[in-house]
Amino acid sequence: MKYDKDKVKESLAIEDIHKILKDLGSENNQWDQQGNPIYRTVCHNASGGSYKLYYYHEAKQFHCYTECGDTFDVFELVIRAKGQKGVNISFNQAIEYVAKAVGKTFGFGNRTTYINNDLIDDWEWIRKFKKKKRINIELPSFKETVLDVFMPYPHQSWLDESISHKTLKEFEIGYYFRSHTEGITIPHRDLNNRLVGIRKRSMIQEEVKAGYKYMPLKVGNILYNHQTMMNLYGLNKTKSSIGRLKKALIFESEKSVLKCQDFYGEANFTCAVCSSNISNFHRDILLSLGVEEVFIAFDKYRPLKEDETEERYQEKLVEYQKKILKLAAKFTPYVRVFVLWDYEDLLDYKDSPVDKGKEILEELMKRKIEIGTDEGGI
Known part of the structure; x- marks a missing residue:
């Protein structure tokens, strides 16, 4: 059966994503502050992953916040997860796997009509040349008052790397210190200067050695994370x-x-x-x-x-x-x-x-x- 990959992907509800991830070995998801599900990573490990695989439903994209550091769709995730278990599958097989896993019936049926996949690929390539319109996706923003919590002083390690006081102040770089956390704070703003997230450069060696050198900052009960794949710093x-x-x-x-x-x-x-x-x-x-x-x-x-x-x-x-x-x-x-x-x-x-x-x-x-x-x- 031939499946329409775009229709399959667009039709997937959160419940479908849960079902696929469970089948791939990632159960019992968590949630971030914006209501996005977080799964154990299966993209670069066969088992025992950490909760660093986020799914952004509006964009229909996953992002791995640990070893991969990549953004990919559900079909690529299936290919990677299967590969970690020694099963190499093609892109078309991944589409079929997703469609069958959630009971989708989109496609061309069981007809034997010849489908010229090369021609389809060519048309997809030609469509790339359509002029890109300004995108309208707007990330959620946070209250500016959180910036008052941070110490407005540059860390010596960044000054030692010849980053000036002026630049650090201009980009609102600060420092956050509590009994459980410590690090350089890096506010992220979008094109319209809205505060959409805050990242921390950890100064706790145990976190750095564990691979958490840079991570979203948590202040109180709020995690100031954001979809980095939808925003460019600076x-x-x-x-x-x-x-x-x-x-x-x-x-x-x-x-x-x-x-x-x-x-x-x-x-x-x-x-x-x-x-x-x-x-x-x-x-x-x-x-x-x-x-x-x-x-x-x-x-x-x-x-x-x-x-x-x-x-x-x-x-x-x-x-x-x-x-x-x-x-x-x-x-x-x-x-x-x-x-x-x-x-x-x-x-x-x-x-x-x-x-x-x-x-x-x-x-x-x-x-x-x-x-x-x-x-x-x-």
């Missing part, structure tokens, strides 16, 4: 430069945006995804600002692990490169796309392209690699 400050210069440079972390604010001031055309993924929402936000050039400036890949062979490491490195190309492919039908890649060992492992200073960043910009439509389609 745009409330840099959107004018991005619109004027028609360029956008995308980093992974907030700190990189702050450093570029000190480097370039009113000419700062950067933003951050706060993960290792670029969502379609990120893309559409930037396209709505009229960008003509996009630069992907993600962190340098990790070093070789102690128990890892060189051959395995090279395989993982190639996977990372392919991932960057797939992210670039989100933009290639609309604008020129470049990737900053450190071939000359100008950076240390896991460095942001900005971490070694302005000169190194600009050297990497000179050596940027343009990604064409064919390359991005890998």
